[in-house]
Amino acid sequence: MEHGGDIYTEGLLKGRELLDFSSNINPLGVPDSFKRNIEESLKAVEKYPDMEYRELKWNIKQYLNFSKDYFGNHEYNKKSTLEDRDIVLGNGAAEIIDLAISCFKSICIVVPSFIEYEKDAAKWNCNISYSNLTENMDYDYEDIKLKLKCAEALILGNPNNPNGGVINKDKFREIINWCSKNHKTIIIDEAFVEFTGKSGCSFLEEMEQCKCIFIVRALTKFFALPxxxxxxxxxxxxxLMDMIRARQNPWNINCFAETAAKYVLGDRHYMDSSLKWIENERKFMLENLNKIPIIKRVYHTYGNFVLCEIQNMNCQDLYELCLKKGILIRKCSNFKGLDDKFIRVAIKDRDKNRKILNVLKKL
Structure with missing residues (x-):
């Protein structure tokens, strides 16, 4: 499988349940605020959604205005300039990424990263260039500037998948300014950005000021709604937004997604609990993974997953050993720039985290 989350092939289809550390979903599960109001979706099933999705866009704008302070590291006093036309809706972040990439003839992809970037670019016959992360899995800002001279757009994760690194805003500002002057587009995938906590990592403010920035978001990861x-x-x-909308089918968002967004994006209790969980468990996992002999290196992460370099075996062997214990891990050999010595594990609740740590310790 190309992605994590395949609990079917070796799990459900063979009559057993696997503990999935290969997909990066909030272990707190579906927010109760959605569960309590799911009947609202059922009442809407017999109607076509609003083609303009006005209420859904209003809920998104309310959340984004709230999140600038809640997830920021400073008080945001500016009035938001975000309008309905600045929002395009998709069937998951994957559709948005695919359609955004389709609008360009050439693109620079920072790697290793989400493998759909490259697949989408190849599908749309884009001329692809690559900027590799450094040995420490940091962005190479000088190399990005160099590669952008021959590309119409840049795509990168914030935090990046699979290593969980975030963009240094001070170092990236020069790239934003250059792209603004030279009519380049920067696609920033922020599917995991809420997991960074209150560190102000998002580029929401910069996006409102710079037309060259395109941000991708989803309910998938932080709100556990894949x-x-x-x-x-x-x-x-x-x-750019008109080009993307022209390539979409009407009514691409169903009533269950509309209802989910309405309630989970305003669920402060769920957000508070999630940030408390990730702060504690991320620290716990990083500290303990560093103590395991088969793990050569653990990369610092701002996400809800950890990239590890292993030693004395390859990722396929480790995958099979963990599978025998009922645990799925993410082999990273199909990420461009990584080999069979890399794995990625999700961060879950304390009980599940202890289980995978105990399995790895015994190998």
Missing amino acids: GIRMGYGLCKDEK
Whole structure:
């Protein structure tokens, strides 16, 4: 499988349940605020959704305005300039990424990263260039500037998958300014950005000021709703947004996704609990993974997953050993720039985290 989350092939289809550390979903599960109001979706099943999705976009704008302070590291006093036309809705972040990439003839991809970037670019016959992360899995800002000279767009994760690194805003500002002057587009995938906590990592403020920034968000990871398939893109470039909308089918968001967004994006209790969990468990996992003999290196992460370099075996062997114990891990050999010595594990609740740590310790 190309991605994590395959609990079927070796699990459910063979009559057993696996503990899935290969997909990066909030272990707190579906927010109760959605569960309590799911009947609202059932009442809407017999109606076509609003083609303009006005209420859904209003809920997204309310959340984004709230999140600038809640997830920021300073008080945000500016009035938001975000309008409905600055939001494009998609069947998960994957649709938004795919359609955004389709609008360009050439693109620079920072790697290793989410493998769909490259697959989408190849599908749309884009001329692809690559900027590799450094040995420490940091962004190479000088190399990005160099590669952008021959590309119409840049795509990178914030935090990046699979290593969990975030963009240094001070170092990236020069790239934003250059892209603004030279009509380049920066696609920033922020599918995991809520997991960074209150560190102010998002580029929401910069997006409102710079037309060259296109942000991708979703309900998938932080709100534990992968089955809902609700993503959205944010950008002030009207021409780009019109191009994306022209390539979409009408009514691409279903009523369950609309209801989910309405309630989970305002669920302060769920957000508070999630940030408390990730702060504690991320620290716990990083500290303990560093003590395991088969793990050569643990990369610092701002996400809800950890990239590890292993030794004395390859990722396929480790995958099979963990599978025998009922645990799925993410082999990272199909990430461009990584080999069979890398794995990625999700961060879950304390009980599940202890289980995978105990399995790895015994190998």
